[in-house]
Amino acid sequence: MPLDVEKIRKDFPILGTTANGKPLVYLDSAATSQKPRQVINAVSKHYRKNNANIHRGVYKLAEEATSQYIKSKEQVAKFIGADSYRSIVYFRSTTEAINAVARAWGDVNVDKGDHILITEMEHHSNIVPWQMLAKRKGAILDYVKLSGSKFLDMEDYKSKLTSKPKMVAFAHVSNVLGTINDAATITKLAHEAGAAVLVDAAQAVPHMPVDVSEIDADFYTFSGHKMLGPTGVGVLYGNEEILEGMAPFHGGGDMIRTVDFQEATWNELPWKFEAGTQNIEGAIGFAAAIKYLKKLGMENVREHEKALTLYALERLEQAGVTIFGPGREDIEKRGGVISFAMKGAHAHDIAQVLDSEGIAIRSGHHCAMPLVTRILNEPAVPRMSFYIYNTRAEIDAVVAAFGKVKEVLRLSA
Numbered sequence: 001m002p003l004d005v006e007k008i009r010k011d012f013p014i015l016g017t018t019a020n021g022k023p024l025v026y027l028d029s030a031a032t033s034q035k036p037r038q039v040i041n042a043v044s045k046h047y048r049k050n051n052a053n054i055h056r057g058v059y060k061l062a063e064e065a066t067s068q069y070i071k072s073k074e075q076v077a078k079f080i081g082a083d084s085y086r087s088i089v090y091f092r093s094t095t096e097a098i099n100a101v102a103r104a105w106g107d108v109n110v111d112k113g114d115h116i117l118i119t120e121m122e123h124h125s126n127i128v129p130w131q132m133l134a135k136r137k138g139a140i141l142d143y144v145k146l147s148g149s150k151f152l153d154m155e156d157y158k159s160k161l162t163s164k165p166k167m168v169a170f171a172h173v174s175n176v177l178g179t180i181n182d183a184a185t186i187t188k189l190a191h192e193a194g195a196a197v198l199v200d201a202a203q204a205v206p207h208m209p210v211d212v213s214e215i216d217a218d219f220y221t222f223s224g225h226k227m228l229g230p231t232g233v234g235v236l237y238g239n240e241e242i243l244e245g246m247a248p249f250h251g252g253g254d255m256i257r258t259v260d261f262q263e264a265t266w267n268e269l270p271w272k273f274e275a276g277t278q279n280i281e282g283a284i285g286f287a288a289a290i291k292y293l294k295k296l297g298m299e300n301v302r303e304h305e306k307a308l309t310l311y312a313l314e315r316l317e318q319a320g321v322t323i324f325g326p327g328r329e330d331i332e333k334r335g336g337v338i339s340f341a342m343k344g345a346h347a348h349d350i351a352q353v354l355d356s357e358g359i360a361i362r363s364g365h366h367c368a369m370p371l372v373t374r375i376l377n378e379p380a381v382p383r384m385s386f387y388i389y390n391t392r393a394e395i396d397a398v399v400a401a402f403g404k405v406k407e408v409l410r411l412s413a
């Protein structure tokens with residue numbers, strides 16, 4: 001069913017505002033999404049009516065806050081096809097979740113001379129924690145190459161699996177190219193080679209239906225703030241058996257069963273990984289975000305973004321800009337993220353001129369410096385990214401603003 005975008009837009013107070021005197025056109029949802037009033041209200045209601053710390057009080061308010069927090073995890077588990085909330089750990093972000101795995105799993109399972117395999121299209125949050133682990137342990141960090149600067153080169157992947165990596169970590173969807181990787185096949189091949197698998201799904205879960213039981217990765221991570229939720233909640237889904245066998249990442253209150261002067265024992269899953277007071281209102285707001293997305297239907301969300309992306313690719317082609325990532329013919333393998341380049345114009349200048357027209361796009365290396373600077377050979381690229389509230393008219397506004405970019409930068413038409 002097509003999304004009723006006009007109705008959706010009314011739920012987002014910020015979309016009714018202006019930027020630089022023009023109606024706001026928000027095309028940076030890959031960085032963070034806007035929030036509907038349902039999420040804002042859930043957070044505010046928590047503070048107005050239910051605020052208490054969780055797991056700590058026997059009084060009514062604390063019980064209610066605890067129950068809401070657990071419900072949030074139950075909803076997340078269902079949303080991604082996980083069996084139980086026991087496999088859902090909340091961290092601050094995708095970044096923290098990956099760091100947790102690189103530390104808590106990596107320090108125990110990776111030794112000197114072992115290989116860790118990631119790809120050339122990763123976000124820094126799925127590069128640097130593995131670089132740090134490799135340096136700590138004397139391990140070797142390898143990269144799967146890209147073919148045509150668009151897709152993972154599966155032959156290169158298979159050949160690198162022969163080094164028997166301990167960990168294969170990859171993005172489900174690239175935040176620069178928009179490429180949707182075949183997570184289930186990549187995971188299956190990694191498992192056959194004896195590797196554990198982490199999928200960085202920060203750009204996947206907000207935008208399409210996912211089922212972790214089909215993908216079968218050991219770890220699957222994403223961020224609530226990119227899917228209508230508040231900032232400060234990142235999800236680590238982990239295979240329960242593996243999580244059971246892992247030591248905690250952080251130590252402190254709540255993650256313990258007993259503490260003595262020299263020793264401590266750990267709480268059960270998922271609490272073993274959540275030390276100290278958590279982002280309770282964030283979790284509650286996140287639950288409201290998931291409820292909102294479920295009501296829309298993730299198939300419909302994906303179809304909406306696919307149609308917008310197709311339209312944008314066509315308009316950008318007509319405008320004569322260079323587009324990175326899969327083309328229109330590969331729309332099934334492309335999410336709603338479009339990085340591009342305009343001859344003679346620096347990415348920041350383009351973004352600045354668009355900003356003067358009220359259009360928010362991002363420009364830079366998008367926390368993927370190896371991909372942008374080495375593979376795309378650009379110092380920076382402008383990127384627009386879509387979500388449930390974006391319209392064709394907004395894409396038209398971008399293309400119309402290109403005229404102003406050319407005028408301001410004195411580029412030939």
Ligand code: PLP
Nearest residue numbers: 093094095123125175200202223
């Ligand atoms: N991975 C990808 C593919 C991303 O696009 C992002 C954020 O842009 C991240 C990881 C990091 O997410 P967070 O900043 O929420 O930790």
